[in-house]
Amino acid sequence: MALKDEKVTLAHGGGGKAMRDLIEEVFTSVFRPDGMEDQARLQAAALADPGARLAFTTDGFVVDPLEFPGGDIGTLAVCGTVNDLAVGGARPLWLSAGFIIEEGLDLALLRRVVASMAAEAEKAGVRIVTGDTKVVGRGMADKLFITTSGIGVIPPGRDLQAANIRPGDVAIVNGVLGDHGAAIMAARGEMALSAEIASDCQGLGHLMEAVLAVAPGLRAARDATRGGVAAVLNEMAAAAGVAIEIDEAALPLRAEVRGLCEIxxxxxxxxxxxxxLVLFVPEHEVAAALAAMRATEAGQGAVAIGRVVPGEAGRVSMRxxxxxxxxxxxxxxxxxxxxC
Structure with missing residues (x-):
């Protein structure tokens, strides 16, 4: 092992041997890309299907703290990008990862983050095929930022978008709400909170495929990240020009999250x-969609929370x-x- 340092230094971003050692020992030895060129060269049989389309997304991750119950910034980076592809109907295939590392970051922490990314990518069935690292001076970043981009393939015939939502469609979520935000709040230790809440950080690609197999009329899906379920519902209602009503009694919430919010x-x-995620399906496909979701690891708590109703376009209300x-x-x- 050539890398003897315990912390990241500016030399690790200087383009010399220290940088090469960092990249080879921390990143490429774990991600195992094909070759060391300046670009990934991608091949997949799915690309040859007539009517198949590429889906492409990118996202930045700046969570604090970097590690939290249920995951870390690496888990978050892979899941967030995989999910952005999956909810659009794409099968995620490849990721890139760019790292902005502040001088002084513990290398042991960086190794844990990279290991988390590799494990989550394998679980999601994607490969991290290319990336970049930059080291900045102390005070110029906040320990570690990660930017990931993802490419997936949308099979022929799939067209998931909020504009497809119709009156009578039913809104479904795959599990409890608010766990990530509550977990981050508790992990910061700023409010002397003793609640043990783990983030819900997980990939949703396998769940989406399961739903699409039994509910081909699936209209649209969105992962409820920043702004939560409320933001997603408002975005979808506005895009479809419909009114959505949800049922407060149907919302799946952990007692710990509910109590934290009340305090x-x-x-x-x-x-x-x-x-x-929040997805909308025609009423006649609700039972099949729920059964398929509950049969997956990520959808065991799936439940219908509302529906599209007559009313002012773009309005979201709660009973x-x-x-x-x-x-x-x-x-x-x-x-x-x-x-995130």
Whole structure:
């Protein structure tokens, strides 16, 4: 092992032997790309299918703390990008990863993050095929930032988009809401919170394939990250020009998350998720979609939470436990900074 340092130094970004040792020992030995060229060369039989389309996405990750119950920034980077592809109907295949590393970062932490990325990529059935590293001076970043881009293939005949949502369609989530935002809040230790909540960080590609196999009429899906389920529902209602009503009693929430929100005056509908999606299916496919989701690891808590109803285009409302309706608007400002 040529890399003897315990912390990242500016030399590791200088283009010389130290940089080569960092890349080879920390990154390429784990990700195992094909060759060491300046670009990945991609081949897949799926690309040859008549009517197949490429899906391409990119995202940056700046979570604080870097490690938290249920994952770390590496897990987050892979899951976030895989999920952005999957909810559009794509089969995720390849990822790139760019690292902005602050001088002084513990190399042991960096190795753990890279190992998490490799493990999550294998679980999701994707490969990290290319990347980049930059080292900046102390105070010029916050320990570690990761940017990932992903490429997937949308099979012929799939067309998932919010504009497809129709009156009568049913909104389904695959599990509990708000776990990621609550886990990050508790992990920071700033409020002396003792709740043990793990992030829901997980890939959703296998779940989406399972649903599409039995519910081909699936209209659209979105992963409910920043802004939570409330933001996703508002975005989808606006894009489709429909009104959506959800049922407060149907919302799946852990008691710990509910209690945390009550103590701090937060609304769990706006808390971030990193392994929770909202999808809309025609009413006649609801039972099949729920059964398929519940048969997967990521969808065991799947439940219908609402439907598209007559009303003002773009409006999202919630039926309370007492029978009243309240408007669910987009979040103004932010409930919790640096959550992904």
């Amino acid at each position: 701090l005056g937060l609304d769990p509908l706006y808390l971030a998720n990193e392994g929770t 309370s436990a007492f029978g009243g309706l309240r408007i669910v608007d987009m979040l103004v400002g932010e409930q919790l900074p640096r959550i």
